[in-house]
Amino acid sequence: MAELLDLASSLVDRAVAGEQMEVYVARGHDTEIRAYDGEVESLSSATSGGVGIRVVLAGEGDDEGNRAGFAWAGSLDSEVVAATLAEARDNAVYATPDPDVVLATPDGVPAKELDLWDPGFAAVSTADKVEMALALERQVRGADPRVRQVDSADYGDGSVEVALASTAGIRATTRRTSAFLSVSAIAGEGADSQTGSGFTVGRSAGDLDPDVAAAQAVERAVRMLGAGKARSGRCAVVFDPRVVSTLLSVISSALSGEAVVKGRSFFAGRVGEQVATPAVTLVDDPTDPRAYGAATYDGEGLACRRNVLVEAGVLQGFLFDTVSARRAGTTSTGSAVRGGFSGTPGAGCRALVLAPGTLDQETILAEVGEGLYVQSVTGVHSGVNAVSGDFSVGAEGLMIRHGVLAEPVREVTVASTLQRMLQSILHVGGDLEWLPGIAAGQTLAVDDMQLSGA
Amino acid sequence: MARSPNSQSPNSQSTNSRSADRPAAGAADGSLVEGPVLERVLGAALARGGDLAEVFVEDRQTSGAVLDDRKVEELSSGRERGAGIRVIVGETTGFAHTADLSEAGLLAAAEAASAVAREGGGGVRTVALADRRPARARAEVLPSTVGKATKLELLTRADDAARSAGDAVSQVQAGYGDSRRRVLVATSDGRLAEDDQVRTRFNVVCIATGDTGMQTGYESVARTLGFEVFDQVDVDEVARTAAQRALSKLAARPAPSGEVPVVLAGGSGGILFHEACGHGLEADHIVKDASVYVGQVGQQVASPLVTLVDDGTVGGEWGNFAIDDEGHPAGRNVLIENGVLTDYLWDWLRAAKVGRASSGNGRRQSYQHLPMVRMTNTFLLAGEEDPDEIVAQTPSGVYVAKLGGGQVNTTTGDFVFGTTEAYLIENGRITEPLRDANLIGNGPEVLRRIDAVATDFAMTPGTCGKDGQSVPVGCGQATLRITGVTIGGTAA
Numbered sequence: 001m002a003e004l005l006d007l008a009s010s011l012v013d014r015a016v017a018g019e020q021m022e023v024y025v026a027r028g029h030d031t032e033i034r035a036y037d038g039e040v041e042s043l044s045s046a047t048s049g050g051v052g053i054r055v056v057l058a059g060e061g062d063d064e065g066n067r068a069g070f071a072w073a074g075s076l077d078s079e080v081v082a083a084t085l086a087e088a089r090d091n092a093v094y095a096t097p098d099p100d101v102v103l104a105t106p107d108g109v110p111a112k113e114l115d116l117w118d119p120g121f122a123a124v125s126t127a128d129k130v131e132m133a134l135a136l137e138r139q140v141r142g143a144d145p146r147v148r149q150v151d152s153a154d155y156g157d158g159s160v161e162v163a164l165a166s167t168a169g170i171r172a173t174t175r176r177t178s179a180f181l182s183v184s185a186i187a188g189e190g191a192d193s194q195t196g197s198g199f200t201v202g203r204s205a206g207d208l209d210p211d212v213a214a215a216q217a218v219e220r221a222v223r224m225l226g227a228g229k230a231r232s233g234r235c236a237v238v239f240d241p242r243v244v245s246t247l248l249s250v251i252s253s254a255l256s257g258e259a260v261v262k263g264r265s266f267f268a269g270r271v272g273e274q275v276a277t278p279a280v281t282l283v284d285d286p287t288d289p290r291a292y293g294a295a296t297y298d299g300e301g302l303a304c305r306r307n308v309l310v311e312a313g314v315l316q317g318f319l320f321d322t323v324s325a326r327r328a329g330t331t332s333t334g335s336a337v338r339g340g341f342s343g344t345p346g347a348g349c350r351a352l353v354l355a356p357g358t359l360d361q362e363t364i365l366a367e368v369g370e371g372l373y374v375q376s377v378t379g380v381h382s383g384v385n386a387v388s389g390d391f392s393v394g395a396e397g398l399m400i401r402h403g404v405l406a407e408p409v410r411e412v413t414v415a416s417t418l419q420r421m422l423q424s425i426l427h428v429g430g431d432l433e434w435l436p437g438i439a440a441g442q443t444l445a446v447d448d449m450q451l452s453g454a
Numbered sequence: 455m456a457r458s459p460n461s462q463s464p465n466s467q468s469t470n471s472r473s474a475d476r477p478a479a480g481a482a483d484g485s486l487v488e489g490p491v492l493e494r495v496l497g498a499a500l501a502r503g504g505d506l507a508e509v510f511v512e513d514r515q516t517s518g519a520v521l522d523d524r525k526v527e528e529l530s531s532g533r534e535r536g537a538g539i540r541v542i543v544g545e546t547t548g549f550a551h552t553a554d555l556s557e558a559g560l561l562a563a564a565e566a567a568s569a570v571a572r573e574g575g576g577g578v579r580t581v582a583l584a585d586r587r588p589a590r591a592r593a594e595v596l597p598s599t600v601g602k603a604t605k606l607e608l609l610t611r612a613d614d615a616a617r618s619a620g621d622a623v624s625q626v627q628a629g630y631g632d633s634r635r636r637v638l639v640a641t642s643d644g645r646l647a648e649d650d651q652v653r654t655r656f657n658v659v660c661i662a663t664g665d666t667g668m669q670t671g672y673e674s675v676a677r678t679l680g681f682e683v684f685d686q687v688d689v690d691e692v693a694r695t696a697a698q699r700a701l702s703k704l705a706a707r708p709a710p711s712g713e714v715p716v717v718l719a720g721g722s723g724g725i726l727f728h729e730a731c732g733h734g735l736e737a738d739h740i741v742k743d744a745s746v747y748v749g750q751v752g753q754q755v756a757s758p759l760v761t762l763v764d765d766g767t768v769g770g771e772w773g774n775f776a777i778d779d780e781g782h783p784a785g786r787n788v789l790i791e792n793g794v795l796t797d798y799l800w801d802w803l804r805a806a807k808v809g810r811a812s813s814g815n816g817r818r819q820s821y822q823h824l825p826m827v828r829m830t831n832t833f834l835l836a837g838e839e840d841p842d843e844i845v846a847q848t849p850s851g852v853y854v855a856k857l858g859g860g861q862v863n864t865t866t867g868d869f870v871f872g873t874t875e876a877y878l879i880e881n882g883r884i885t886e887p888l889r890d891a892n893l894i895g896n897g898p899e900v901l902r903r904i905d906a907v908a909t910d911f912a913m914t915p916g917t918c919g920k921d922g923q924s925v926p927v928g929c930g931q932a933t934l935r936i937t938g939v940t941i942g943g944t945a946a
Contacts, residue, residue: 411894452712
């Protein structure tokens with residue numbers, strides 16, 4: 001860690017007059033094991049690292065504006081790093097001058113120290129990891145006679161250390177460990193085959209619960225056997241927590257201040273308006289260590305903080321990084337995200353949570369009475385447009401009849417607009433799950449969606 | 455799963471770039487790693503036992519720029535260099551990768567990859583590689599020789615052209631990117647192959663704003679060629695197409711729901727075949743009995759109008775290469791002939807299990823990934839009908855001018871693909887524009903329902919994602935009609 005920060009700082013010290021510089025250095029170790037048919041299909045392990053350098057050239061006149069350039073390399077070798085710095089400097093020359101292009105400066109918000117590094121992580125042997133993957137596969141194969149195949153059973157873990165330094169006074173280091181087990185089951189009966197997946201995530205192998213992953217995969221595959229197409233019509237839709245996490249991730253792009261200032265958000269200009277039913281309170285809180293995306297610092301080295309986006313259905317504000325905040329005439333909310341050393345910062349969510357309601361899934365199904373329960377969706381990237389709000393996804397799940405889950409349904413779509421869905425939320429479940437990704441999820445019931453099938 | 459070649463997320467990692475040449479990496483003879491070093495590393499990889507070892511070396515340089523909100527935000531350059539080493543022992547693959555291409559770095563990775571060889575007893579293995587045949591980049595104008603200002607000029611031109619297309623165009627994002635990827639594959643059975651892959655892409659996303667809110671339009675060009683692409687392609691035209699796509703949807707009505715006849719325009723995406731059967735024909739799904747097409751070779755799986763080809767050799771297309779990422783030459787593989795399934799797609803590992811040759815479809819995102827079975831350019835051969843006639847003979851339905859991405863569950867065969875420009879067909883005529891929606895179908899069922907294929911064949915580029923790895927692919931098709939497929943709009 002100290003050595004990474006030293007590397008970042010030493011590069012920043014090379015900045016010349018008229019030049020601002022930010023250096024992001026990351027190093028990580030990953031292991032991945034795939035079990036198949038009682039054997040190890042593959043075992044991968046690797047250490048990798050890299051550097052991303054942003055250079056901002058100060059404008060010469062008063063309204064000249066600044067220019068930014070970026071370069072990255074998948075190596076911490078000193079010659080490669082030096083060449084990367086030269087390239088970032090050269091790239092900056094060509095950017096359009098813009099007074100809002102500046103590096104983050106420390107804003108006095110204290111960083112919350114989070115315990116995201118499991119010291120026991122390194123002590124787990126490869127043999128034990130292999131056995132976890134093999135055991136998960138056996139468990140799923142043996143769980144139900146209708147499980148015909150286990151497509152893959154994977155164990156994976158990783159550790160990553162990051163250091164960030166800039167000429168604007170940023171010095172930040174973070175490190176985290178993570179581990180997962182995931183499994184994909186195929187259930188069969190006659191010519192019918194259906195799939196289901198399950199997973200469990202944690203900070204290290206010891207946090208994982210293979211029983212949960214196995215039970216999810218088996219239940220989801222088996223209960224889809226015999227699925228057919230439903231008839232088209234309008235109905236209430238109850239979404240599984242995993243699907244809700246996906247939906248929130250999509251909505252999050254319209255809550256990015258960058259999308260707002262660039263005219264790409266349907267929420268632009270609507271702060272203070274009722275954009276959702278009063279049951280909806282939506283918060284991005286990376287300081288909650290239970291969140292998968294929990295983080296001490298954002299992608300520019302400012303402290304992550306709790307930001308309330310929607311309260312009782314009323315839009316409160318957006319998430320900003322430094323540049324989009326200046327363009328909007330406000331200050332960063334500590335919400336810069338970046339895709340590792342090869343990405344530049346932009347405004348985005350890390351840990352969205354819909355404030356849980358009081359009802360469990362069973363009660364929500366009973367309240368809804370008739371409709372469709374959606375277990376999984378497909379085509380989110382091709383059928384949900386976060387700019388227009390148009391929403392159309394492939395779905396599989398079970399019909400809800402007389403308040404309980406009934407026959408399975410596949411090859412249907414559910415459609416609406418994101419704007420309308422937010423105004424049609426019937427129930428927000430109390431069954432919050434801290435899922436991998438940038439959003440948690442719980443059962444969610446949405447009224448009056450278009451089901452398209454036969 | 456596939457999507458358009460450039461992700462639209464604000465923090466996309468895909469727009470990296472460089473333009474000045476750095477000193478050539480690697481050995482004195484111009485190869486990424488010298489032959490004798492490779493031979494010693496392969497020998498070491500098998501020192502603890504194992505059936506086969508492979509060293510995959512990659513040196514990738516990327517360069518890109520994005521113009522957004524009338525400003526060139528940032529030029530970006532990236533460099534990634536390293537090696538992935540595979541050791542295969544029975545049914546098990548050991549894999550490790552390193553960014554250190556020195557002999558010591560490669561030996562350390564070989565040691566890690568060979569950890570799966572628990573039995574031991576490999577002893578000293580001597581590996582003799584075939585003679586080197588250096589690869590030549592198949593680009594007339596290497597993007598690294600083109601000035602940065604010249605590349606940026608394309609972006610500002612596109613911005614102007616898009617904004618001139620209509621007052622309702624409220625935002626324009628244009629992206630340029632190029633990459634040069636040098637690869638080398640060496641295996642313990644003596645295979646030594648190299649490739650030098652140059653790719654160039656350009657894309658425009660427009661937003662139009664009207665009374666009904668905002669709509670988006672996207673268009674891209676992406677080829678396995680150098681900067682000469684822009685001699686053939688007019689970026690103003692790309693920008694106008696994207697702008698028109700957004701503008702036309704301002705007046706769009708909700709797409710219908712339920713099962714309707716659908717006419718897909720030539721070059722509208724070809725994603726239909728990529729999802730409806732392409733993924734299901736990948737041998738890794740077949741050997742695990744996780745595809746609806748298992749055991750179907752020789753069977754009629756599609757309409758007799760369907761002849762489907764996967765071909766990594768088609769000049770300049772986005773999914774092209776000389777050798778795949780296991781060192782096998784790209785091939786032209788007929789998958790479905792007149793509706794009859796003729797073969798699956800194979801990488802080396804799955805092919806070896808059944809005692810046949812690779813079809814040249816072993817690909818990986820980078821040296822940090824294991825190869826798996828992937829498509830290259832997948833397309834339906836053109837038919838004989840007139841595209842206008844196909845529309846004229848469709849009393850009612852949906853005409854899809856442009857598709858976005860799609861996704862498939864290979865086990866059930868259910869797949870979706872999304873429209874980004876579509877219209878109603880009424881009385882044999884294309885009429886009102888429709889808002890975006892996904893279509894959903896089951897692969898084998900939809901393939902049997904193709905009842906007309908026209909002559910107006912065209913290819914489009916895309917990015918295919920599978921098991922966390924993205925690779926460039928091409929898709930192609932002429933105008934065709936599906937007699938019935940479910941469209942997921944909001945209109946009853």
